[in-house]
Amino acid sequence: MKNNRPLWEPKRRIEAAFRRRLLAIARIIVREIKSTADPDEVQQILLGLTRTKEYQKLCQSAAMKMVTGLFSDQGHTWRQAAAANGKGRIIYEALRKELQGPAGQRMRELIDDATYRIVTLPSDIGHDVADYVARESLKGRRASDIAEEIQKMFPEKTTARAELIARTQTSMTSTSLTWERSERLGAHWYIWRAVGDARTRHSHEKMEGVLVNWNDPPAPEDLFPILNADGKPRRNTLGHYHAGCCPNCRCYPEPVIDLDQVTFPARIYMGNRIQTIRKKDFERMM
């Protein structure tokens, strides 16, 4: 079996650079609201910031660098993978043409998506603040005490949200780009790859090595449920999704370009469950 794993694993340096830009944006947000402790005023300032041209530009530039960085890095990965299995010429030609076609359009959509996530960061925090104020007021707490607390928790909350966006958006964008190219190059299956450390979700760990069709995303939480104390499965709020496409997920898809990448008999997601498949049956489906 060829070891393609390090090839397809998203490059952490792109995520790290995106994270740095988001944290810089988070610092701007925190600085903006330092002048006041009044919750209503905080909301106004946050909304105002979202509407400024400079802020929007900053968000767009961060999103663009992340998406185009992943795009060109993956182009390199595809070429390497192709060169290794003799389909180099076909894939190379397809990659050369792709920017003129739907890939350029798709990339603009991905940039818009990521920009939107960042631009709305202040209003997300605004909602957090409003919720907090409402909850604490119900408990009968004094407005001045609440305001003081908000000032204290604000930097931490903002940073946490920025970190979540950095991780989740990089991973989702990376999967979207792989998906796009896979379909264009006729690779309809991928191998779900999990990082497999202490922070990996139980269900995702179980998905490691499973063959998945791009048109049929699994629901890992239904396939490998976590049981509550009463023995009933925990409610699945994530639904069906591809590797890397849920909050904080670090899994990634490894497109099947060559059967040598797969160890048979292999586990495959089909008909809403995980089955076992032999090489010749999979070959027929490919």
Ligand SMILES: [Zn+2]
């Ligand atoms: Zn995962």
